[in-house]
Amino acid sequence: SQQGEEDPQALSIQEGENATMNCSYKTSINNLQWYRQNSGRGLVHLILIRSNEREKHSGRLRVTLDTSKKSSSLLITASRAADTASYFCATVSPTRFQGAQKLVFGQGTRLTINP
Amino acid sequence: ETGVTQSPTHLIKTRGQQVTLRCSSQSGHNTVSWYQQALGQGPQFIFQYYREEENGRGNFPPRFSGLQFPNYSSELNVNALELDDSALYLCASSPTSGPGAKNIQYFGAGTRLSVL
Numbered sequence: 001s002q003q004g005e006e007d008p009q010a011l012s013i014q015e016g017e018n019a020t021m022n023c024s025y026k027t028s029i030n031n032l033q034w035y036r037q038n039s040g041r042g043l044v045h046l047i048l049i050r051s052n053e054r055e056k057h058s059g060r061l062r063v064t065l066d067t068s069k070k071s072s073s074l075l076i077t078a079s080r081a082a083d084t085a086s087y088f089c090a091t092v093s094p095t096r097f098q099g100a101q102k103l104v105f106g107q108g109t110r111l112t113i114n115p
Numbered sequence: 116e117t118g119v120t121q122s123p124t125h126l127i128k129t130r131g132q133q134v135t136l137r138c139s140s141q142s143g144h145n146t147v148s149w150y151q152q153a154l155g156q157g158p159q160f161i162f163q164y165y166r167e168e169e170n171g172r173g174n175f176p177p178r179f180s181g182l183q184f185p186n187y188s189s190e191l192n193v194n195a196l197e198l199d200d201s202a203l204y205l206c207a208s209s210p211t212s213g214p215g216a217k218n219i220q221y222f223g224a225g226t227r228l229s230v231l
Binding site for chain 2: 092
């Protein structure tokens with residue numbers, strides 16, 4: 001089952017504009033991650049924010065996390081046509097797993113950047 | 116380039132058949148996870164292997180099984196295929212030390228399985 005909802009499901013903007021995507025989740029988390037997927041292929045890790053962090057930046061990406069509201073947002077500034085992709089948030093919750101933690105994904109936001 | 120490769124890229128099977136999907140991880144990545152992604156949905160966790168043993172399982176029936184080998188390769192086997200098994204199957208590996216250890220997963224490009 002999915003962890004939560006992403007909003008909007010689809011977003012279309014002009015090149016150069018900023019794109020904001022939101023993610024909500026249901027359970028307590030260790031960290032929240034954002035991934036990008038081009039044309040239904042593999043996912044690429046973008047950024048990770050830990051549960052004790054409120055904001056994180058990486059290049060043109062800005063992620064915020066509000067654990068009291070169980071929500072996160074991803075902002076892509078100065079968008080480019082190459083940013084066209086699907087974006088997924090994924091949460092990692094406390095478990096007894098050794099090794100890596102399992103990712104629980106949202107439904108994703110399909111972002112289209114128009115030239 | 117994540118260093119994770121999956122084969123085959125595409126596969127067509129008929130209902131009731133069995134299928135084996137393969138994944139090759141980066142050297143040093145001791146954890147491999149498999150995900151199923153239906154069209155228009157986010158990936159769903161199938162199971163994870165750590166040091167060649169199953170280390171957690173999602174809400175998938177026993178006809179989904181896996182193996183992990185010492186050479187950082189792994190397999191996903193699905194028996195008695197059903198139409199709803201049609202999906203993109205993603206393999207992801209993770210290092211257990213160094214930057215991103217235990218958190219960031221590196222995905223392959225996936226195998227698209229169609230069950231007719």
